[in-house]
Amino acid sequence: MAKKPSIPKGTRDFSPAEVAKRNYIIQTIKKHFETYGFQPIETPSFENSETLMGKYGDEGDRLIFKILNSGDFISKVDDVTYSSKNSASLTSKISEKALRYDLTVPFARYVVMHQNEIDFPFKRYQIQPVWRADRPQKGRFREFYQCDADVVGADSLLQEVEFVQLYDAVFTDLDLKGATIKINNRKILSGIAEVIGAKDLLVDFTVALDKLDKIGEEKVKVEMMQKGISEKAIAKAQPLFDMTGTAFEQLEKLKTILADSEVGMLGVSELEEIISTVDMIGLQSASLQLDVTLARGLNYYTGAIFEVAAPEGVKMGSIGGGGRYDDLTGIFGLKDVSGVGISFGLDRIYLVLEELNLFPDSLDTTLDVLCLNFGKKEGTAALKLVSGLRKQGLRADLYPTDTKVQKQFKYADKRGVPYVILLGDQELTDGKFVAKNMKTGDQKDYSLDGIEEFSEKVKTEI
């Protein structure tokens, strides 16, 4: 007996209704990417391992799905490596390819490989799935979509401002109110680490600081001490734990703390420029918030960093993130190309919209008109009518068999079809058809010679 089929942990099937909702989000994001001047590219779902490994930190390497070599790969491994039982060194021998982990690193690789064909500054967007060998949770999958927009080859801070506006434009269009775009600057974090004399512990410091609103001040300090940051240094960083007030008030406090740090002050002035410009232009439905505890793990960020939190009350990790990276292409041999970009987490935005019931009802309608089938002669006439309606741009279909009318009606009802057409023997001889509005129950006759009248009526109701 056949075993029940299953799909791997952290993956999902999508039903027609789910695909419709996902497409709605994708189309919305795509539309705004394009109105902001981004061009689409696509890259392979798997890359050479060396392209990906080491770009996301040790933790990231662990989460990259490795693809086994083809052929009799194990026989090519030397005995020393084989018997060492060291996963890392064995993996490099038996796996040369890996599934992409995000879209930013493959994009950097793309820019370097195509540098001679690209007109800089280059604004590209990319909507494709990525894979992570993470342990699944709600809103966390092993296969999920990222929707990225990046611009490389220019270092103007106006781009950061544009990205904030882009986030706002998409969320406004999706009717998602109250998302918080958190912003910080890596230079500020570097400056702080410098000022308190823990420069080489920057990553540990920021990772701990990032947890402030989650685990509280005391536990953050404990973690910092465990990582080897001195009590004195932590005491110096105390003002960070007491950050309150508006973004501008916080910036003033940072200026005092970071007075002796060149990078730190640069970070403050960058943030000040971005925030004040956004403030001047204004946002529609999202809000921009300075958050000095925002760290983001990815090591390649060098300037502004973004993270988008779902509206208050929705329990969901960040639904977007991004930042500026001054030298991502440097790893692949192309120096001095600054980039900045953002990402939308499609799957999480989906869950948020679902929870807040923000998907438009129209997504449920996948067919505008269903024509019932009354037999061979009537069916042929109906097919002619249906293809006429299709030419008018309506989503129209003919029930394929002449089963009981009751059954055909039930099908129409379940599909959520707004109009059902009846074209039987009597109608045929009269040269007309009957259209029934499934919502109101009203029925009306139309001439078979003038289907435009009917199709126009349907179109105005969609």
Next chain:
RNA sequence: GUGGUUGUAGCUCAGCUGGUUAGAGCGCUGGAUUGUGGUUCCAGAGGUCGCCGGUUCGAACCCGGUCUUCCACCCCA
């Protein structure tokens, strides 16, 4: 990767200290209704209780393993 949690009909879930033939609601199929769906009424189908093994006269229930779900870490979209 660490600790915990979950799995019974298509879906949401009951199922007592281990004891005959494992239940409900919704959904599904058919009929009441041979040219009119949703409402109502009637009937029916559908389950090796996630999987493998163990304990027992006997296991959905106890034990071990495994897969899956969700949660907290880690990290992140």
